[in-house]
Amino acid sequence: MTQASLMRTLDANSADFEQELQALLATDLTVSGNVNSTVHAIIADIRARGDAALVEYTAKFDRWQPSAASDLELSKTALAEARARISEPQRQALEQAAQRIHQYHEHQKAESWRYTEADGTVLGQQVTALERVGVYVPGGKASYPSSVLMNVVPAKVAGVAEVIMVVPTPDGVISDMVLAAADIAGVDRVFAVGGAQAVAALAYGTETVPPVDKIVGPGNVFVASAKRAVFGQVAIDMIAGPSEILVVCDGQTNPDWIAMDLFSQAEHDELAQSILLAYDDEYIAQVQASIERLLPTLDRADIARQSLTSRGAIIRVRDLDQALVISNKIAPEHLELSVADPDACLPKIKHAGAIFMGRHTPEALGDYCAGPNHVLPTSGTARFSSPLGVYDFQKRSSIIYCSEQGASELGKVASVLARGESLQAHAQSAEYRIKD
Known part of the structure; x- marks a missing residue:
């Protein structure tokens, strides 16, 4: 292993590569005992005291005091007003993204079926939607209207009768873009609550917040711990790890493009992982130069630098076939095939959350508006997990007659x-x- 440029460089044909790769991919997602004990205490308190506890936690963690639990619910008028306040380009972008996400997910709908055997016995499967779903939307360090669309639209396509959205409001502030996205996606009710207390309220219900059948959506370590704790009472989507991108490149893509594609994950947070697989030393040097030159131009340069330094890597491979073998070992959340003939690679890809085909398909398009869902399996779980979709909001009953x-x-x-x-x-x- 060498520490060329900002990102470490690994050689896939070195004797100790397998050990180096495992060390690179290792992520400690263990939740501290303090976090778990805090979360379990909050859940127990919400179950015992309901709305009263919810109001107290909102005052404590979000630093504003609701006069009653009813103050936590935002009206449909508030959503429509937020939609009207955002700029016309923002509104059009959200509406176009929602339309594309809806169109894609329509193809995922499963239908009920049955068949009749010779003696008249009927066997089949009845597909029905979940009745009520809770969507958690982050609202702390950043706001993510795209997360609203990606979680709500497939639920609506599936036929979920009621979608409840919860979003934290630090200091009483909430993003107009998030509320506008909720309005566009068709959210039924919105509550200005967050953290483990919001997850507990969705799982068990309070006097004001109705209990749901499933909770989806990303959040911080307290939210993830709470989702894990209430699993079984309700269904959950997944426990997501840090965001990842793996780029396979044949050396013919503009190196600035590849550098920025790697940044697109590194800027998320310090634990995000960006990996490039390439097989041309001269091209690798060009990408390294692009990284050094472009990184200072990012608003979140410090975060991206830490991510690239601590968890990023450039892996030198022998050829494209070896790159695809290593890609399957990594099972990345996002896989970019920045090569001349990505279709030829596709049959060899066994494990990936989403596959971005060709030089003109950056992962960022998938995050916002391509259509497929951006809620994807991380930390190697693409070996056995799939993107969030309509099927996550439908259930199946066997028919035997x-x-x-x-x-x-x-x-x-x-x-x-x-x-x-x-x-x-x-x-x-x-x-x-x-x-x-």
Whole structure:
């Protein structure tokens, strides 16, 4: 390993590469005992005291005093007014993004189905939407209207009857862009609450906040810990780790573009990870030079620098095939295939949250307006997880409708298996339906 330029450089063909790669990817996502104990205490308090506790935590953590829990709910008029206040370009961008996200997710809708066997037995699956979903939207260090669209629109496409949004309001301030996005996406109710207390309110309900069936959306370590704690009472989307990007480049893309694509994740936070796989030493040097030159131009340069220095890397590979093998080992959240023929690579990609094809498809387009969801599996969980989608807001019930003849034939099979498991009532229940 060398420390060339700002980002470390690894050689995929060195003897100790596997150990170096594992060290690079290692992330300590352990939540401290203090965080967990604080979160569990807050959840217990919300369950015990409901609205009263919710008001107290809002005053304590967001530094404004609601006179009653009803003050925490924002009216539909407030959302419409925020939509009117933002600039016309902002409004058009949100509306266009929402339309594209909606159009994409329409393709994900599952439909109920059934088939009839020869003896008249009917088997199938009934698909129904969740009734009520809670969406957590960050509102602390930054506001994310794109997160509103990405979490709410697929729920609405799925047919969720009621979407409840919670958003923290430090010092009583809330982003007009976030409220406008809520209005555009069709959020049904919005509460100005955040943190573990908001998650607890969504999971268990209070006098004012209704309980939901599922909680989605990103948040800080307290929110993530609370989501983990209430899982089982409600469903959750995922426990997300730091944001990641992996760029595979054949050396023909403008190095400034690649540098900025790496920055697009590094500027999120110090734990974000940006990795480049390339197989041309001269090109790697060009990208390193672009990184050094462009980094000082970022508003969040200090954050990006820390991210690139501590968790970023350029990996020198032998060829494109080796790059794809390593990509599958990493299973990145975002994978950019900045190569001449990305379609040829696609069959070899086994693990990735989202795949950005070609030189003209930066990850940033996926974050905002391409259409696919930007809520993606992180920390290698793309090996077994998928992006947030309509299917996360639908559930499936099996349909079994036996004819008299079908019940008789199936009863014979069930009887043998049930008695093999020493479950007499199961066996006799099936045997009652066997025709003599």
